[in-house]
Amino acid sequence: MEPFRPTRAEINLKAVDKNIESLRSFLGKGTRLMAIVKANAYGHGAKEIALAAEKAGADYLGVAYLGEALELRSCGVKTPILILSETPPSFADHVVEHDITQTVYTVQLAQSLSRSASRQGKKAKVHLKVDTGMGRVGVFPSEVMGLLKNIAHLPFVEVEGIFTHFSCGEDLESGFAKKQLDSFMSVLDQTKKEGFSIPIKYCANSAAVFNFPKSHLDMVRLGITMYGLYPPGLKRCPVALQKVLTLKTKVLYIKRVPKGTPLSYGATYVTQKETSIATLPVGYADGLSRLLSNRGQVLIRGNRYPIVGRVTMDMTMVETGDDKIEVWDDVSIIGKDGSEEITADEVAGLMDSINYEVVCGIGKRVPRVYIR
Numbered sequence: 220m221e222p223f224r225p226t227r228a229e230i231n232l233k234a235v236d237k238n239i240e241s242l243r244s245f246l247g248k249g250t251r252l253m254a255i256v257k258a259n260a261y262g263h264g265a266k267e268i269a270l271a272a273e274k275a276g277a278d279y280l281g282v283a284y285l286g287e288a289l290e291l292r293s294c295g296v297k298t299p300i301l302i303l304s305e306t307p308p309s310f311a312d313h314v315v316e317h318d319i320t321q322t323v324y325t326v327q328l329a330q331s332l333s334r335s336a337s338r339q340g341k342k343a344k345v346h347l348k349v350d351t352g353m354g355r356v357g358v359f360p361s362e363v364m365g366l367l368k369n370i371a372h373l374p375f376v377e378v379e380g381i382f383t384h385f386s387c388g389e390d391l392e393s394g395f396a397k398k399q400l401d402s403f404m405s406v407l408d409q410t411k412k413e414g415f416s417i418p419i420k421y422c423a424n425s426a427a428v429f430n431f432p433k434s435h436l437d438m439v440r441l442g443i444t445m446y447g448l449y450p451p452g453l454k455r456c457p458v459a460l461q462k463v464l465t466l467k468t469k470v471l472y473i474k475r476v477p478k479g480t481p482l483s484y485g486a487t488y489v490t491q492k493e494t495s496i497a498t499l500p501v502g503y504a505d506g507l508s509r510l511l512s513n514r515g516q517v518l519i520r521g522n523r524y525p526i527v528g529r530v531t532m533d534m535t536m537v538e539t540g541d542d543k544i545e546v547w548d549d550v551s552i553i554g555k556d557g558s559e560e561i562t563a564d565e566v567a568g569l570m571d572s573i574n575y576e577v578v579c580g581i582g583k584r585v586p587r588v589y590i591r
Contacts, residue, residue: 225469225547226501227586229554230263232271234461238445239275241458245428250435251278251419253301255442257287262506262578263446263464264587266294272445273298281440285310285319292317301346301380304356311335311343320344320379324357329370336375345370346380346419349406351399353386360406367415380419380438381410388426389452396427400434426450429457443575448563451573464563464578465554466506466585469547470519472498473539482536483528488513490527495539497524499550502533506581507552510570517550521557553577 243252254277255261260268269280269291279299282288285306292300301320306313308331314321315335323329323345332343347366350357358366363381370376383403387395403422410417421438423431428439430453443450447462473495480490490496499517503509512529517537524537537550549556553563563574570577 222586224500224584224586225467225471226499226505227467227588228262228581229465229467229588229590230267231461231463231465231590232267233591234447234463235268235271235445236275238447238460238463239272239277239441241460242428242441242444243276245458246439247432247435249437251421251438253277253279253281253421253438253440254445255281255440256291257281257283257303258579259583261442261446261575262581264589265290266296267587267589269296269298270294279320279438281442285313288319289313289317292319299344304348312339315339315341315343320346322346322348323370324348324350324366326366326369329373329376333373333375342375342377344377344379346382347378347417349381349383349403351383351402351406352395353384355384357383360402363406364409364413367410367413371415378415378417380421381407381417382420383422385422385424385427385434388424388430389450389454391430391454396431400431424450426453429453429455446578448574448578451564451567451575462554462562464581466552466581467554468499468501468550468552470497470544470550471500471534471546473544473546474498483512483531485529488528490538495541495544496527497537497539497544499535499537500533501552502531502535504532504582505585506577507535508566508570508577508580510572511566514569515566516561517552518554518556518559518561519544519548519550521559523559523561 254272256269259265281301288300311331312335336343348357385396419437421436423434423439425444427434447460478492482488501507509530515526516523527538528536563577567574567577
């Protein structure tokens, strides 16, 4: 993290609290809430967001990899943590030692966890992953019982949960999410008939929480909505959310240039008149995508100004015309200024991407400033 630059991401932890409260009120009584804090908490800062979610009463935290889980344990997080994909068996000792719950879809990992738990005098908690249509990881529904029976006899492994992941949770019309839900519910029925009692059964991500209330089950996974953003393509949302992140910088330098002045690498922009160009100390190394070159906008003193020329690694130029703009004026890249607002969704649209990528892409050298 670079503390000596004016570029910064401001993170409103009060908004995290409010979003969790609002989302929990939408869930059925007794439904647990897993706060997803992988990828540096979607660019918001894993440690601070995890601690805020813990304080707000999240029942579980979800991460992508062992390293992310260990980082949270090292900063004092006590809430149960699930690693959402398998960890190499050679690192099973670390999983067990730090009381981390492990997703499992191979017998080999379950056996390694059992051996590690035996040596440490513990039980390893695992959640089984079922692939009902996402296609990334997990066993097919037809393979669940075989995996479950092979794991159930391991003396130091507790099968605490079973889950799947929707690939089209935001789409009410295709019917694919309902097909996945039906497939998962059939798996749950089969496990019950075979005499297995698995305490936590879940499948809903942020989009499915709103579109498919029947998918809430014992727990839901809340990612993008916890950060005050809506899943792209979601057509209805009965819960008002508060945006958590704003991305800001300041004007670093202003120069007056004549008509016909080429700007930045490749001279892709040439001024059409005498004008003022403001240079900002932010670039693609900070997460301001090069795709915003000659397309994006920023806010200064409540007005929109276009990004001109190619976004470079550390700096970006905007054209401010004849307006009165001064060095060290605040600049909003994502956020509000007066009556104007640039959202992560707007930026994503210009990039032909999604809001997830926009916030996750904010670089580590951008300081996170936390508002409590």
